[in-house]
Amino acid sequence: xxxxxxxxxxxxxPAPVRHGRLPRRRLGVSIVKLLACVVAVALVSSVxxxxxxxxxxxxxxxxxxxxATLPGHTAIxxxxxxxxxxxxxxxxxxxxxxxxxxxxxxxNSRDEQAASTGEGNNDVTMLLHIxxxxxxxxxxxFPRDLMVRIPTCPAPDGKGxxxxxxxxxxxxxxxxxxxxxxxxxxxxxxGLAIPxxxxxxxxxxxxxxxxxxxxTVCLASKVKDEYTTPPLDLPAGQNTLVGDEALSFLRSRxxxxxxxxxxxxxxxxxxxxxxxxxxxxxxxxxxxxxxxxLAKAAVQNITPSDSLTNPTTLVQIALALKDTGLQNMVFxxxxxxxxxxxxxxxxxDEEAASALNDALVNDQPVALTGTTGRAxxxxxxxxxxxxxxTPTPTDSATTAPGDAGSGAPAPTSGPVKLPSNVTGQTAxxxxxxxxxx
Numbered sequence: 001x002x003x004x005x006x007x008x009x010x011x012x013x014p015a016p017v018r019h020g021r022l023p024r025r026r027l028g029v030s031i032v033k034l035l036a037c038v039v040a041v042a043l044v045s046s047v048x049x050x051x052x053x054x055x056x057x058x059x060x061x062x063x064x065x066x067x068a069t070l071p072g073h074t075a076i077x078x079x080x081x082x083x084x085x086x087x088x089x090x091x092x093x094x095x096x097x098x099x100x101x102x103x104x105x106x107x108n109s110r111d112e113q114a115a116s117t118g119e120g121n122n123d124v125t126m127l128l129h130i131x132x133x134x135x136x137x138x139x140x141x142f143p144r145d146l147m148v149r150i151p152t153c154p155a156p157d158g159k160g161x162x163x164x165x166x167x168x169x170x171x172x173x174x175x176x177x178x179x180x181x182x183x184x185x186x187x188x189x190x191g192l193a194i195p196x197x198x199x200x201x202x203x204x205x206x207x208x209x210x211x212x213x214x215x216t217v218c219l220a221s222k223v224k225d226e227y228t229t230p231p232l233d234l235p236a237g238q239n240t241l242v243g244d245e246a247l248s249f250l251r252s253r254x255x256x257x258x259x260x261x262x263x264x265x266x267x268x269x270x271x272x273x274x275x276x277x278x279x280x281x282x283x284x285x286x287x288x289x290x291x292x293x294l295a296k297a298a299v300q301n302i303t304p305s306d307s308l309t310n311p312t313t314l315v316q317i318a319l320a321l322k323d324t325g326l327q328n329m330v331f332x333x334x335x336x337x338x339x340x341x342x343x344x345x346x347x348x349d350e351e352a353a354s355a356l357n358d359a360l361v362n363d364q365p366v367a368l369t370g371t372t373g374r375a376x377x378x379x380x381x382x383x384x385x386x387x388x389x390t391p392t393p394t395d396s397a398t399t400a401p402g403d404a405g406s407g408a409p410a411p412t413s414g415p416v417k418l419p420s421n422v423t424g425q426t427a428x429x430x431x432x433x434x435x436x437x
């Protein structure tokens with residue numbers, strides 16, 4: 001699938017969005033911000049809890065006053081509270097906006113402001129589902145060009161509602177009715193209840209990638225894209241991406257796979273899995289300085305739902321994934337096929353989407369049987385992917401499927417093997433990006 005330039009995609013809601021003509025101005029939001037919640041704020045240990053708590057207290061006090069001490073006296077250290085993992089499962093939606101409003105820097109140029117202002121479009125949207133027993137995690141990426149039903153949503157200003165559409169591009173949900181509208185759209189699409197959400201902008205990408213010392217990704221072939229800022233010209237092999245170069249890699253569409261948004265999703269999953277591996281097994285968890293910088297860069301660039309305004313909630317969600325394991329962390333694209341009414345758009349693949357939705361609602365782990373996607377390949381693959389380890393059933397009392405954040409873990413009957421046209425990978429798979437050259 002290839003992308004068409006945006007034309008006449010003005011929102012009906014109170015926050016209009018302007019779009020530039022060139023494809024380079026609509027490459028979507030940085031996935032790194034999404035990783036800030038999915039990985040950096042999710043894949044943490046007790047070490048990072050301390051770093052996060054210290055950072056949160058320091059940011060809460062806007063102007064500090066230094067207190068003198070008497071000779072021979074020292075300040076009494078305060079214990080950091082012991083925070084436990086959240087009870088039960090989690091459904092958290094991350095909507096990445098392409099808006100340049102208020103970002104400053106290079107985004108203050110006339111061309112950048114013409115590309116998108118106001119609320120922006122949700123050009124990258126991910127759903128994080130953590131199982132109630134914390135043994136598995138699924139991150140679902142929704143194609144920007146997915147044609148779906150958008151329900152009637154509350155107006156962002158709290159006054160009245162914004163009319164829905166029976167069929168519209170998924171990435172217009174944010175500009176129509178804000179984060180609440182994106183959440184409602186995904187709830188209608190999947191059948192899940194989603195109590196947590198956040199809007200992420202792509203300012204501060206350099207700080208995010210630098211905070212972990214760069215992310216090393218594998219390229220099966222060179223990646224060249226003159227439409228990104230800065231332009232990309234990466235050789236085949238291992239490349240450590242830091243700062244603006246990491247941003248360009250994650251925003252690149254023309255330089256990876258077949259040049260489509262679906263290809264970009266699988267490229268982002270190559271980066272996601274590499275970042276997850278570094279945080280889990282590359283020393284980030286044992287480095288409070290890196291964790292502090294990563295958490296700070298993440299939180300400064302998100303607008304959370306009111307259910308996420310308490311930092312303790314973020315830490316509790318993070319701790320839910322402490323012992324999940326890379327092989328049980330699955331990144332996948334919501335299954336879609338070409339729209340018969342417009343070959344430049346896609347619609348949900350009803351059979352595959354139903355299998356995925358049922359697994360999510362019933363809180364079952366999933367196993368991929370398909371490929372890694374249009375812009376990714378697994379050089380070690382010899383057949384179908386290895387299913388994730390089967391979580392051990394529990395005799396504890398259960399809660400209703402999809403009831404995030406409450407109740408005891410629900411027993412599962414093993415991973416659900418998704419249809420082969422569902423693409424993605426686990427965090428354990430060391431995949432490589434395929435260039436579009």
